[in-house]
Amino acid sequence: MIKQAYFQGKNKKRRYFEGWYFKCISADRKHAIAIIPGMAIDPQGNRQAFIQVINAVTGKTWYHHFPYPEFNARTDRFDVEIENNSFNAQGLSLNVDTAEGSIKGRLTFHNSHPFPKGLKHPGIMGPFGLVPFMECYHAIIHLYHEIKGEIDLDGELMDFNGGVGYIEKDYGRSFPKTYLWLQASHFEAGDASFVFSRANIPFLGMEFPGFFAYFTDFNGITRRFATYNFSRLEKWEVDTAKGTCAGELEGPNGALAFKAQMASGGRLRAPVDGLMDREIVESITAKVWLRLTNNQGDVIFESISSEAGMEICLEEGVAVKQESE
Template sequence: MYLIKRIFNPEIFQGKYRHNNYFEGWYYKIIDKASENIIAVIPGVAVSKNRGHSFIQFIDAKTGFTEYFNFPRKEFSYSERELEISIMDNYFSRAGMRLELNSQNTSIYGEIDFTDIVPFPKSLLNPGIMGPYSFVPFMECHHGIINIHSRLKGFINYNGKHIAFNEGSGYVEKDWGKSFPHSWIWLQCNSFKTRDTSLMFSIASIPWLGREFDGLIAFLKVGGSFFRFATYTGARLKCLKIHEKILNIEVEDRKSVLCLKVAVGGGGMLKAPKKGLMEVEITESITSTVEVLLVEKPGKIIFHDTGENTGLELAGNFKKFAI
């Protein structure tokens, strides 16, 4: 039953029977009402042949400060029915998180509740953002979107600084598998002037059965409208140009064109998995900006706005995607 349930519920822990070369991590992004504090928290587990551990990564977007909290593997526990994981005194679910983190130089504690949650839409053939690829075996990395958007209630105390997140915004996604792709571009934003708007875009070089292909997944939610662009929907990358700190992207399908112009902001260092071990370092920004233009063919503008506090990763040989 669990093997079937996990496919149609990508948010829950997927690794019950994976004890070698495996990772799984959830990405929680929270922004206060004034956008003065932007924090990402990434709980997860990593296992390899003779070793394994659970972890929580913390990133303060404004300062670029990051810290990796390492815990014994046995401190990680989970529910098979819903997204509910615990790492020592830290707790994470679809509805929020509770933090109790301490190191030699860092003290973090607090509790955040998510309200007015907008989940990622599911169907029988599309149980998550990966669509029919959710059913493909031997994929090295899987991606899942959990909360497209939510309101926040609660606080975090970070080295004595009390940060209130009431009426702020939240986002939750995850990755799991053996290793991250060789190269990728990922961005996400839900801080637009237009209410109830959220964006995610990713393109990655994905190894599969000894070969490699570029996979595209993206969505734009505006109010009650949801636009999905993906390799499996027939969408294709029309343009991708990188010049200095400006990234221009155009994605099209038979109905519309999605144009993104990203100003790359500063970031902090995070650890990423390779063969189940958190041994790769990547830079993630949560202070980039993205201008979004959605045009319905032949030329009708559906949406145009600029989002702040954009999460952005440019990893590996990401320039290979340039067109």
């Protein structure tokens, strides 16, 4: 387990957030939810804990607020508790009943594929994950796992037995002002995981574009494309009005082309200087097509996922087309 999964905010006093993202898709693909436990400290030092939920089918979202003393997270392992709710790499247990709504049940995770760790496998941010004073840090915990259990969401019983999931987290001061994020684990061609993010990253009074992408089919094919390993993002296009993006990644071990289409989503709260008052729209039923080729141009994976997570955060209606970066 990568240490970034552990709680990082023990000594933070203000302008800080930390949240873990659990994506859950049922075997019949009738149910798709994301559950986000976390904490935040505003510029005045006021603290809160929360559990956010999004139902991809209806687009409805819930923001359950908890007093900060109800939040407890370990710094030596991935283990988070908020009141009567618990979250870790083995599963999650929910018992929420607030004025906002209710969510109850237990899910356990099996056949997990954690993100690789070790000196040869730095976190998804690579060396940038070690740089102090970054606005936001990102970590992938599970690329893929299988699920057992059921969830009762506002009286609707959701069967997740045989389903699959994904876990990641973010922590720092604020989400990037402009960014795009994609994540897919359901592909028609078979089990695989793909994650891509591109953002304008502020650092020491400057700003630079950065991106990363990671693909694995769990059968020996693994590719990483990122700013820090001298990969290139070619033919980059994104349109917030249409909810689309496309690009071609070229790296040391091949190339990956992708296209994505936003589906209906729900509004989630996101941090700005530790204040959870920014709204972002997230879909977890977006459609993603990708094609992976080796250095000889041979196609080694090509497929479509219709249960992808997707967020586009640019100025409303902006269309960006860039040949390369």
